[in-house]
Amino acid sequence: MSPFADSKDACVAALGEVALLEEIRSWLGDAMPPAPEGMGDDCAVLSRPAGNLFAADSLLYTRHFDDTTDPARAGAKLLLRNLSDIAAMGGEPRYAVMSAFLPPATSLAWLERFCRGLAGCARQYATALVGGDITESAEGPGFSLAITGQAERPLLRSTAQPGDYLYVTGSLGGSLRGHHLTFVPRLAEGRWLADRPDTRACIDLTDGLGKDLNALLREGLGAVLDTAAVPLSDAAREAATESGKPSFWHGCNDGEDYELLFTVDGTADPAAFERAWRGAFATPLMRIGKLRARGKGGPPVLDTAGRPVENLTGYTHLRA
């Protein structure tokens, strides 16, 4: 479905901002609380604490969705991307505000489906949509959503230690074949991990294991990656058939996996940890390596034979 309307009557410019905001309010329904907590004042007035987590993520036409995307899925994805960040901190979501950049020709029918998809996702994950703003633009539609959440003991990236076991949820690669619109944010898993004293560090995979693993590896910290254990999705294998590249490459570099990559205290019993996980979740879990101390200038990621793992770049933004 195209985000743009063929006739003037069917586009957002036919309404103007005030009437459009009223429509958006009705499309969001009870996913938006009544004013002054929901839309209707200069700021949302929150009825409970906003929480100790704060993040933002965006969604832009042609970059994150296109004419083949169900607009309801695109609306849900805007929130899901942010929920995946909350999940990686071991938190629960609370409040969100959305900025919309809308070309005047944006279709009202498209925007309604987008908003209803966003609202359905917000209800499902108990996130209150409390406000935002609209800017007329030439490109787009584009959206930015800022989210708050609460984590009693936030899971950080910087707390990874040499000797930690490295785990990943789900399977990786080929996300553009569908997963990027249908993924389930690992909120329950993140909260469970945050409650366990043996969990050390966590990140969500948005740009691919190849890039995001490096975010856990501060100076002096490296990883031994059991490349054969990296869980590859069927979509990664299909992508490999088309591209001629190894499916491992797709698993590391496609991005938009929205899985958790986390580490567990290396002195804990990994078998006991994995039993506890399987008792709690059906979500697949793979132990894919260990962290290690690394000398200055050494390769950050080695395979189990001690060779540097090549082609771990992940999705690279803003490259000419």
Add this chain to the structure above:
Amino acid sequence: MSPFADSKDACVAALGEVALLEEIRSWLGDAMPPAPEGMGDDCAVLSRPAGNLFAADSLLYTRHFDDTTDPARAGAKLLLRNLSDIAAMGGEPRYAVMSAFLPPATSLAWLERFCRGLAGCARQYATALVGGDITESAEGPGFSLAITGQAERPLLRSTAQPGDYLYVTGSLGGSLRGHHLTFVPRLAEGRWLADRPDTRACIDLTDGLGKDLNALLREGLGAVLDTAAVPLSDAAREAATESGKPSFWHGCNDGEDYELLFTVDGTADPAAFERAWRGAFATPLMRIGKLRARGKGGPPVLDTAGRPVENLTGYTHLRA
């Protein structure tokens, strides 16, 4: 200064996202606290409560600034617009996250000045910049900033009552001649108003008195506007000379005034209120009318002779 670089080496695409984020961190300096509160994890981990206010506002090249705009002023404006919303609630700002939509050709020098202007403004108004995201775009640069704040007793729009006195700060109109980049958000005034029991309702003027006054006037509520008392800026008069329209028209419809429009209990003594204001602030204050009960379908705004005030539309967004 153009937001775009002439040479490849001087644009954001020359760095890529990871190095660019490092640069942005250095430009923001101590306006961004160290990780995990500042940039560096999946979410910012806030060290104090985020507060009970939450809002977002945006800034887009050619719409809110152009090649003639000092990028430092544009960066400050992104935050100032949001601070004006916090001011209208009688709150103090706490935390902000920024989404950036950047064309690959965005100039690094331009973006550095933008970020340094934003950071200077954040330091001035004690707002911690704690994160955000970057999206590659074709249009822009465009930015959305989400802000949290705290107000013990938030000033709402919906609490205006018939009989309330109507006040406005500063002077109105002609903002594009400079005020839209140099305005001072009325944070101290908003907090002072929120502390007084006789303050009833408040809004900040972003689309012009003509439109924003209506946001105070729910069903059954109207206003008598003393049109001669509406404070017009010198810039409104200059704009009138050029446009041939009355300066009152510019005062009501230009928008981007970022002044406070508020109401005071009609049973209070307005002279005493105004003395207290002058004792606290040098900021100009004008009593410009009263609120009144309004019959169904009646004109929302009358002048002191009882005639409907015409041409009160304000700036209209998203009109074809």
